[in-house]
Each structure stands twice: as C-alpha cells, then as structure tokens.
Amino acid sequence: MTTFLTMQKEQIKMQYQTKFALRDFAGKPLGYYLVDREDLGASNATTAVPDPSEHILVIDVSGSMCGDIADMRSTIEKLLTLEEFNNDALKVSLISYSSHGDCRIHFQKVTVAEVMAPGSKHLAEIRKLNVRGLTGISQALQVAETLIDDKVTTCISLHTDGYANDPSPYSEAQHLVAVANAIAQHPRAFCNTVAYRANCDFPLLTALANKLSGRCIQAQGIKQVYQALHDTTALLASKVAPVIEAGIGNADFVAFVSRSGQKILGGTESLKVRGVAESDDKLLFRYRKVTEADFNASSAPLDEGLPLLAFARVQVALGNLNLAKYAMITTRNKGLRQHARALVGSEVAAMTADLERHLFSDLTCAWATEYGLGATGPAILDVLGLLTEYQKSIRVNVKALASGYKRRGLKRVAGTRLADGTIEKPKYDLKPKGPQGEWIALSGVEINRANATANLRLVQDANLVAVPDGTVIPEVAGIPLDLKSFNNYTVVGDGVINVPVLPIRTSDKRCFQALKDKGLVTGEFNPEAQLDLDLSKLPVVGYDAQFDIPVGTFERLLRLTVVQKVLGGMLKEAAPPSLTPEQVTALKEHCLSPALYFSSPTCNPYADLNDAIAKGEVDTRVSYNVELGTLEITSAEKLKSGNAYLQRRFTRKDGQGKEIDKPTLDLALADGQWGVKALTAKTKLDAVDALCYPIYEAFLGTGNRPFLTELVVELGWDAADLHDLEIALGHLTGRCPEAAVETLTKLKGAVGRALDETYRTVVAPLAFYVGSTGLVPDAFGALALTAEQLLKAHPAVSLSKAEKEEGVFYEIPGGHLLTVTTSTENFSTEAGVKVASAL
Template identity: 30%
Template sequence: MTNNQICLVELIQIFTQYRNNIIVNIKHLQEHYQRTGIKRVKGVRNENGELLQPWLRTEYIDNAEYVSMGDFQFNRNTATINMLIKRKVKLAKFEDQTPTIEVAGLLVNDLNTFNNYTIVSDGKINVKSLVVKISSKKAFDLLKEKGILDAEEFDFRAEHTIQLDDLPLVAANSCYSSIDGLFNELAEIKVLTSIICAQLKKESDVFIEAQLDEFKKHYLSKNIYINFPTATEYTDIKEALANGTLESKLSYKIDIGSQDILNLSKLPSANKFLNRMYRFYDKETGEVIVKPSFEMAFNDNLVVRHRLLSSRTKITKVDELMKPIFDDFLGLEQNGIVGGILNKVGADSLAQLFQDQQSGKQISKEEMIAALTAAGNNLEKYADNIYQDKISPLVFCIGSTGLLPDQMQAKAMTVDDAAAKYPNLQFSKDEQEGTFFAVGDSIISIYAKTEYYSKLISVGVDN
C-alpha cells in the first residue's frame, strides 16, 4: 500500500501512544529479520579459542506468538530506530535445566530480557512490515484514517500487516528545535554522570557486597539485569569477512559539538581524567596512590590533590570543561557548578549533601550512596529527554535525507576549513574525511565509519 499521508516517524509516535493496545507477532518479526550488527553468542573463549558456555541459561516463561509492542528508541548519532522488546525469562542450569529460583535472598524466577530489533538502519528500512493485533478502536480508527490499515471494521481478533517500507522516513515539512547551548549542557551532565557511575561501580543502595558477589556469579547486574558474557561467533575477523560470515558497510555518523569540542566522544572517562589531573594520598603516611579511581572516594584515609603537571602537558578545551566539575565534586574548589547541575535535573538531595559536607557535617556512606544513585538516574533521564526531544529527531532527519533541515542555513566545510576557523577542534581519522556545518554556536559533523554485521538472517536475535 503506497501512502504519502504519514511518515514512519509519525507512525512510531502512534505506536508509542497506543503501545499498550498493540501486540506484535514476534515469530513473524524474527523469521524476516536481518541482523544489523555482529552476532554474539553467550560464553567466553579460552586460550585455545574454544567457547566455554555459562553455567546458567535463560528460558522464556512464555512461548507466545505475540508480545507487547516494544519501546522505540532513536539512535543518538545515526539515522537508526530500534524497537526494544521486553520478555519474561527464568534462569536454569545449562547442564540439566534445573531452574534457579532464588539468588541472594531475591526471587529470580521472572526476570526480564531485552531484545533490540532495528527498524531503520542508517536511513534504510530494515523491517519491511509488522504483523500486529489491535485492541483499541481508537488506535484502529487513527491508523485507518492515516491510510495504514486496509480493514473496514474494527476486529480485535484480526491480524493486520502494517507495511513500513512504503512510508517516507520523515515528513517533508518537519520542524526542528534550536540546538544552541545543548552540547555544553549535555557535556556537563555526561561528566558528572561518569563520575557518579565510577564511584558507584561496586556499590548499591539496596544490596550489600556479599549479595552483589552472588549476583555476579549468577550473571546478574546490581540492578538485577541479566548480564551474560558474550563472544563473537568467529575468532578471526579477516577470515569471517573472506568466507561471508561478516559483511562490511559504511555507517554515517552525525554528531553535535561546540566550536571548541567536536563531540561528546572527546570526553575521557571519569577515572581516566582523574589519573590525568589528580592524585590520592594516604593521610597518615603521605603515600601516593599511583592509579587513583573514584571507587576509592569512600576511603576516609585518603585525601585528593591536584597532580603536578609537567611543562609539556597541554591543557585542552576538554580539560577546561571537565576540571571545574571535578574540582567542585572532589571538594578542592567550591565553585557551585555541581550543585547547579544537580538542582537543574532535580537531584536536590545530593546537592544538599554536598553543601552539608562542605560545611563540615559528617555524611554516612549509606546516605551518600543512596543520593548518588538517585542523582545518577535523574541525570540520565534529563539527558535522554534532550536527545529524544531535540537531538535524535534532527540526527535522524539528516541521516535519512542527507540534508540539513531547511531552517538550518549553513555552508558545508571540509576538515581543513573547520580546523582553520575553529583551531581547538580535534579530529579522529574517520572525522577527518567528514563534512562540517556551523549552526549557531554548534558544530554539526557528518562522517562515514566502516562497521560490520553478520550476514545471515537470524531468528531470536539481539543486536
């Protein structure tokens, strides 16, 4: 059915609105699905390259033909849309399928597993159609009005095949929000989120260390997500490309940056920056901790100081962005930047604890872990909303059409043009072949990167 009244993005908005009233034929989806990434299998390889299976496996609690409509997610820097489907599973021993009911005092007989299905990959339809059933007459009427359904009358028992490959990806008259200032806001959030994640790597606001160890033995994260080790099916990528197990493709990346920092990937991890700019010392002995990490931040016997930098150390714009946040978080300078970020995202409890700490009040480790955990969730949610509302739709439009939206008037620049005009920018090998646009105070970069994917159609896949 050819239809120009609705684009795929608008259809996905309808799916999202009525996701509780639409179920998807998962068997049809799996049978017609083409993997867009490299297939990975559960297990680890030993020194001889042999795959060692985990001692546990998962089994679907249901073997249903239909599952709930998944959550749709736009990729942050490619024209890609994924549908994340959640299903209930139980853990069982690999050898004899004996079920695992309890781990560390917690029932684990109805865990969730998440499978990602790529609907659009780099601006191209990857799932041509979905077979669905609809339980809401309102949803049926809306989809019929938009020309998506052929059926005349609503019937909750009926199967409907919704063609996706007939639809334009984006509407011709789409409008996009200004991106001025968004990069710096996201960069500050990313830095603070990275610090909190590093500090909480082995901590939980719910479980003690012994419970976390039990979870790890049973391939569970501290958030009770299944986390099996995985390996590629092949052991030699050149051989896999030669025999057709793998294929290569060009993926076009669209990044948002500032006139000083090209994109968020230029920001190092919290522990890497900590090693570059700071040192921990033992309060009593003065001993220097050679490789400091944020996991040590709960150790009362340690004190942090700025690292003495050599004259050859070049301070970059990334350093200038990150250092004030680190200084404030580590208590070396009370500049208010961390409190400002936390208050903006609604993490008031952690902001208050930092104020109390700076005024000399003793804060318990348990109280700090709880506040850090809540703040980390708030920071991630705030950043997700910015991407969902303002950046991902723009990235998808550029990646699927190859053009900037009409309202963004900007002249294309080569890497030489961009480097000459904005000398603080640093470019990776792939980015050096890209095209750049100055839009307000932001830089939009578009560049190609070679990626690999498993060639054969796969059933029951995770990307």
C-alpha cells in the first residue's frame, strides 16, 4: 500500500516535462505522450476583499423531482441562512423550470440579507417551489444567461434529475448547444451542474460543465447537493482569480487541474478557465502524442499519476470512454479497476466520481505491479469454443461444478399457482435414468445474442414419470419416449466469471492436447482423469479481437426474424406430418412437445416478490444488453409480435365470410381469406412497416410475392425449392393447408439456422466483447453518444423509453448502430433456493 500520487513527487516538482505510455486492458502500449506541466501557482488572498459576485440557482421542478423537492427547498434555505453570516452581500437569483414554456424567475439579483429578512417575499418563493411537468433545461439556461453581468463573477448552478426532453430531446440538444455558446462568451461566468439520481443524463451535464468552466456533481443524496451549493457560495465569497488563458500551443490536448478548487477542465483547443479562487492551486498539462522512438529518447521522468487521471477525467467529458478507461487502467490503481466495464450513464458517473476523488486528494490505495487488468492466458471465449469443438468427448463433474456455483436467475418450481396462493403440481415430471452420477455429458455451449453470457448445456437420458408415484411412462399415444434432460450452467454472466474452476474430463486425446497447448492442463493424457480448468485468471475475451460487421447484416437479421415470427405463428397449432392431431394433443397432456421436449408449467415460488427481497430470499443484479441496429430500427426489439403486426395491417374472414376480430396467424391453416386493412388518419407508417408489410403480403397471399424469391436466394435454396414454397402457400389460400405444413416447417428450420449462424459468427461475439470489457472496438473509432446527442445528429431516430433513459449509442461501420442499455434482473439467494426447494 502507498499514498497515490506521491510517486516521484519531489522529482516532478523539479521537472516541467513528464511522460507516460497509454496502455490497453492487456497492458500493451497504445500511444506515447510527453506532458508539459505548468504550475500557475496560488496567491495568498485570504485578506483580500472579494469581488462582487452573483449566484444564479436554476432548479428542476419537473414531476420526477417529486421525491426531492421538499429537501431541495430546505437545503436552499439552510444554505442562505449560513451565507447570511458569511457573505450577506452575495446576490442571488432563483429560476425554476419544467415543461417548455414554463420557466419562472422567482427573484433576481437580491442580496442574501434581503432574502433572509423577516417576512421576506423572496423566502416565501423558495418555500413555494413545487413540481410541475416535464424537463426543458435550455429555456432556463437561456433566461439565466440574460441575468449575467460581465462586471461581476457569476456562477450558474444548474440542478436536474433527468434528461432534457421538452419540447423534444432533439430540439433541447440544439438549444443547449446554442445557450452554452452564449454563456461561454461572458468572461466572468461559469456553470456548475448537479445531477440527481443514477439515471440522469450525466454525460450531457459533465460535457456542459466542461464547456462552461464548471464542475459536474453526481449527487447521491441531499447532503451532496448542499455541499455542492456551499462550495459554490464559498468560492464566490473569496477572491476569484481573473480568467486564465490556457493556450494549447503545439500540444494535442490540454487539461487544467485545481486540486484545492476541485476543478478539472480540458479539450483539444485552448481553454478559458473561470471560477477558480486566487488562493487555489492551478496546474496546466499539455499532452503531445509522440512516436515510440521519441518517447524512449526523452529523459523526462515517467509519471502515471496526476497527468493520467486528468487525461482520463477530461476524456469522459468529451465522450471518449475507451481512452478514459485506458488512461485509468494505466495508472495501475487497483481501486479504479472496478470501473473498467462502465458503459451506461450511472456507471460512468460512478467512475468519474472515483477519478475525481483520486485526482483531488492523496488517497491510500493498492498498486498493481503489472499493467492492464492482470488477466493473462487464453480468452475464456476461446476455451469455450474449444470445448464446443470436442463436446461429444467431454463430461462435466456436475457435483464439483455445483459446489461453488452462483445462481443468476430466479429459482422456479414445477406447477401452477392458484388463486388461493397454493401451487398445483403437474401430473408428470422428468427424472434422469438410473442413479444420479457425477459425470454428465456436455451437449453444447450457448452464447447469448445480446449480452456477455455463456452457458454450458448438459444432457442426460431421462424418463417421463407420473407424479406422485413415480411410475415410468415408456410411450404416449403409441410414440416411444426417448427423452433427454437438459440443464444450463452459466460460466460467464454479463462479462463476469461465474465458474472459477471448470471440472471436466475428455475421452479425446486431441482435446487434451489442445487444452495443454493453451496452458490449461499439464501431464499426460488420461481419459478417466478429472481436469480442473482454472478460468479465474483468464481474460473473458481477447482484448485485441477484431470485428467486421458487413453492410446489411442487421437488415438480414430483421428480415429473417420477421419470417420466423410469421412461420412460427402459422405453424403454432400445426401437427408435424408424422403425427396426427390426436397424438399431438396426447403429448401436450403429458407436458411434451411434438419434438419430444419436456416442458411442464413452472411458477415463481415466492408469493410476494417484494417480501422475498425484503427477507433476503431474492436479490437483484444489473444486466447489460448490447443490441445491433440501424438508425431506422435501433434493435430487433422494435419488431412487433407476429400476431400484433398481423392485426395492425391485415384482416381475416372465416369460411362463411364473417370478419374475425383480432385474427391470428394460425388461422392460415383454417378455412378463410386474408385481406388488407384500410389505413386511417391515425395510422403512421414507419421503418418497421416498410420491412414487415411485403413479407406478410408474400406469405398471406394478399399481393405479389417478390420477397419469396429474395428469401430463397438468401437461404441458398434453388428454383425447385421456390416452386415447392409457392405451391405450399398456394395450398393455404386454396383451402388445403395440411399439404403446406411440411414445406413451411422445412423453411422455418432453414430460417432458424440462418439466424443462429449470423448471430453466432457476427453479432454475439461483438455483444460479448462490449459487455465483458466495457469497450467498443477501437477500430470502430466510435464516440459514446447519449440519446440527446444521437437525436441531435439524427432527429428521425425512434428510441424507446429505456433507450432514452439509460442508453448509450455508438455509430459503427457498415451503417450500423450499437446500443447499450441495462436492465435489473432478480435472482434467488441461497436462502431463496432453500425456500423454493421446500415447496
């Protein structure tokens, strides 16, 4: 343990140039920098008479502030009570804002003494603050800008708990840029921002503070709000330094740091620093990127402390999250490693707060001796790929695996919860054949399509048994039952290693040798020996992985997904060609699908989920979702269900010509006729309609079928396959649906395989990389964008509520958009598993 930033402290005081090598998560150098450090000094201004100053409070009173507004009122009053003794000549203005057009000046340029006077109408205005409407920030800043007097030092304190969204995120983003530029023209004004709640638009607020020479505070509670306001009034009560012109010179990047003033600013252009006390320390860092040869030739000392922390903090404000994280990890500060995967607003805010704590004070922390994240060896994703290649030879010691296993989902129990709260057990269950052994066969490795989660799928032979006597049922409706029992175990969950040691054995000497080549096993091959694969120190993915997302990839995925929805709906109730409807019904009654997969009803074992959370039986975790999309359709989640889109654009008449209300796709196998719904003035067609309509039209037979030719080509089918498909669809409209089932089932399988292949080879690896590292591949050169920034650049983009509140967006090559959001997932604790098992 050592005090951070004390390394080479005396040497740095004597040297005006230092250097560092920026490194990636694997510890490999990415770039080399020479840093010119200029100490602007601090004067003893404790006895100086402070300049006249003003404080403009800009308070968010939108509806979402309902839980905070009472504390906000009392905090302002408490602050001004204190200032009445310290600086009663300070002039204060109070502005509140909510929806567009609702912005009020409660009082302006009133001294603290006047505000706090007995019977003050100004104090009454503070006490009347209440919530009302949406969040229109720009209008309030525009009003605040009109109150700035260039003869006095002015601080605007902007408070908000949400996103600038009224009249729209796009217009707000435009107006905020304009008003920020206007405020920046005032030589003695600066703006601090205070972000309430974890899901507010922290990237926007920190960028605004950086542009306007202020600070951005992520307030976790009212105490931090008070401290932020108090720090501002204390500064205004002191002797404020004149505007500092921080020229960038021949550098690539410049940062200003005041540790005592707790201010950090920076950018790729010269800075004008305002809002710093004369008594505060003032440091300038000018960064110049150089070649490796010039770096090695320089005699400047290595400094991986303050210059790197300042570099990281400013990169956050500029939206360069990858660079910020590389600088943070290059410090080798172990305490900062926890933020390596920060992606969404609340996590970036926590990372920023931690960077500032280390930047502004000498904290005690642990140092790593090595660069990077300390993970070495083959990537776990590559190891899982190897296991997939040899899966037929691999068995897993499930008892050893379960001993240290962490459950990641809610434990469910077989049965249906009745109205009285009791659980009715199903009549049938699936039990492994023979005694439960330790070694279970590996059936495959499943990589999640949208997050960094990988599961082992284990399989064993099983019997269908009656409940409760356990009688084995060898066949149903004359169908012999050759059943399998499947269980999934999460090896990596949301980028975190969930199985530190994976106990396996293999009967294939090639598999053993491949594991040995990766350094995972030693010794000689023994097909009966347990091999403990230590995953705990391995990187989840290769940090230097390369990705290529071909143009049109997402459009292909969308087309195939829509076809899958249509076919799935059509064939939902269809019996396979080999079975009669009566056999399918009998299988369903025994909890079996026509493909002989067992699926009994299950339910949540906790009657009251909130009560289970309170008792510690259920806990929550954060899950990352990484979605590929385009600017037209940001993710496949925007697609409606098969029947929902059908009901939006199409109609159905039964065999007697009667209109069917809310038709479903499975009616394709019944007597009747499809039609096209007439558009109304309320129907707004969008990109989803442009995609879905011709596909539905082709399968329902309501128009031309050029899409079928495109689909057949895309799947690699030939003219004969197209002919069979057209005949099959003709059978549907020709009232002979049974003849179509076999061809449509074949098509459904081909579409599913094509989807799986594209996700497996193109999409899932990228989602896994982003979700596990918190990085977007450097080769993409993509900046992190908030919803507001995305809408500013592309006003027509349609975003969901979750995307607007917590989404981070990256425009990547191939015309694609990468969207990262989070969701909260429940999981059963050990206590919760015991409760479920006892039912």
